[in-house]
Amino acid sequence: MKIDYTSYKDVDLKGKKVLIRVDINSNIDIEKMEIRDSPRIRVLVPFLKDIFNNSAVIIMAHQSRPGADDFIDLDIHAKEIEKQLGRPVKFVKDIYGEVATQAIKELKPGEVLLLNNIR
Incomplete structure (x- = not known):
């Protein structure tokens, strides 16, 4: 049975702000506060x-x-x-509220913003 679905490639996203929810759990060296390995980020970057x-x-x-x-x-x-992306990624230590809202409002095409841990 064929399932029809719409992909992001089927939608005109030019000039839009796209919200994605991803799992980027990574192996963390807690003492150094560094990512040891990040296979989920490697999968995210091509998208x-x-x-x-x-x-x-x-x-x-x-x-x-x-x-x-x-x-x-x-x-x-x-x-x-x-x-991994080779371009700036903005980060806000917020997931909702004024700081996050303002950062999203100011975001321009070609920019990436990572919100803080949603859990």
Whole structure:
């Protein structure tokens, strides 16, 4: 049975702000606050490269669960995405409220914004 679906490639996203929810859990060295390995970010980067030239991308993501040692802010994830993407990635230590809202409003096509850990 064939399932019909609409992909982001089927929609005109030029000039739009695109909100995506992704899992970028990564292996974290807690002592150094560094990402050891990030296969989920490696999978995300080609999608971002495909979409961000015409659109602004807002990323909602998480790292671990509350109470776990590796439940941290996503600022190091933003740096890792930036490194792999080869362009700046903005980060706000907020998921809703004035800071996040203002950062989203100011986002322009070609820019990427990572919101803080949503868990």
